Amino acid sequence: MPTIKDVAKAAGCSTATVSRALASPEKVTEATRQRVARAIAEVGYAPNVAARNLRRAESRTIVTLLPDISNPFFSEIINGMEEVAHQAGYQLLVGDCERDPARAEAYFSLLPTNQADGIILLTSDIPHALVRRAVSRANAPLVMACEFFADIDLPTVAIDNYQAAAHAIDYLASLGHERIASVSGPVGNPICRERTRGYRDTLAARGLSGSARVVEGDFGFRSGYQQGLALLEGTDRPSAIFCHSDEMAIGVLKAARQLGIGVPEALSVVGFDNIGFSEYCEPELTTVSQPRHEIGQQAMRMLLSLLAGESVVRRQTLSTQLIVRKSTGRSAT
């Protein structure tokens, strides 16, 4: 590959001038700029990024950490991040943590070695010590999206999980449901706690506290299916189930089908996330939709601002939408 020297020779100037023509064209005369441009085309020059990064002590790479890449919930968020990152000349490295602390640690270690300029966390399920260490320097290039830590204050882009859950439960109650159960994500997860708070408070406001019932899943199909079976086979069967993910809701749908319980006639089910699949399951799923693309975009913008030393709104709350489809209906009782 030709280097900046070759360009300088072809343009009849110094390497410093070539570098400037590239990095800060305004510091160079129009004529020079053009000669350099022609020389670059002539020799087929492309800058060596490793050299540039070494010199500038940056990597132009952003890492995003997520708990499970196979969850389609994340893909649209990643697309949003990528869009903004590429526009700004950054690359996105997608890191799948898979609940493995070692993996998370490996990705965090990219920060001090200048292999990554910043991290966007899409999971709170990583060692807090890791985050604390990274956060200790002021203006640490860390942003949280969708999730948050109960005990570490990070710039965050998310929805109002409390409100979103409250809204879903209100809707179910307005349909006449009085026994509304919930399949939560991991109960240690702060956003699940928020949703469960919204769930409980809304039931209480409706005088339905007595029937509150929360079981724990892991966001995946299987856990929804299993908890759905447990809930529906037991005595005092709920007439509606609010799930913290679409996958779990679809698992519940399968459980109901297997038990011969009609949805929505005998059971209403609400999911969370509005993944593509939710329109194609049977029946089509009523669900809480988050603006995933926008969350990704905003999180990346926030991180880029941090990197630029700009001050940022530390908490951005985007709005959700309850999408009513076919899995919910009036209570039969």
Next chain:
Amino acid sequence: MPTIKDVAKAAGCSTATVSRALASPEKVTEATRQRVARAIAEVGYAPNVAARNLRRAESRTIVTLLPDISNPFFSEIINGMEEVAHQAGYQLLVGDCERDPARAEAYFSLLPTNQADGIILLTSDIPHALVRRAVSRANAPLVMACEFFADIDLPTVAIDNYQAAAHAIDYLASLGHERIASVSGPVGNPICRERTRGYRDTLAARGLSGSARVVEGDFGFRSGYQQGLALLEGTDRPSAIFCHSDEMAIGVLKAARQLGIGVPEALSVVGFDNIGFSEYCEPELTTVSQPRHEIGQQAMRMLLSLLAGESVVRRQTLSTQLIVRKSTGRSAT
């Protein structure tokens, strides 16, 4: 961050020795190795990767290009790649091309600038010129997984698409089906052509050529749904439909449901890929399963061998499995 100089000072040796203790410990005495190790721990040293990359003219980064990150089919493949890559000290950069030639070009340009050491293609839907240019040097660090080009010979890890389709059609025919339609992926796609060949040849072998019917989808839910409607509303309705993806099969399921056509009583449906969802749709989907994790692993191993200058088996064919679930049954006619 401390540099190699700080370590050298702390260990009482030269930077060259520190470097060697790290890169080729066998070139250094045991005592030196230990002093260096202690010094590294003492000063908290971590190598600057940009500097190392610049010096070594490599990036230790592999790019994988895929057509659509939101397709869950790819996640398990990516996991397989990541696993092998990390073990070998490489990073995986996941590039979503979204049918945009400019994106593909941007990722390919990482190669000559040493920002990436190799590329694994999970899509054939990119400008061939790009691939040709990259392939022109001998032992180009390019590997194809799942897909292939009709006109460019690249080291490949894939299944036998012809056989897999033939197997599925054989199974359907053995169930008594005589009108078997197919919802193909993009017809320009070589793997779809292979599957369609397998489909046609098998029908012919059974004397069923007359009823062959192939419509085109794009692998997504919606196209399966639309083509399903078209196929099922028309005259001479098929009694079985073979789809080139699970998402399309699930779309067909929805179309059948909407038209009141029972599956599998009145219609059998076979998908392709065995995505997680295929177990949770109604009815559970019979599908062709590919060893996705293994495909990812093998593709990465192949690329790493190429990078090491080793010779590789240029065509690795992994086996598929027909997973029979509830969406297929004996023909009613």
Next chain:
DNA sequence: CTGAAAGCGCTTACAG
């Protein structure tokens, strides 16, 4: 086995 030294390809403070 070890060290001095050159050099990977850039960028930038300094001088003019």
Next chain:
DNA sequence: CTGAAAGCGCTTACAG
């Protein structure tokens, strides 16, 4: 506005 020169943090051929 432009150039000479130093230096980012490593690695490695060369000598000893």
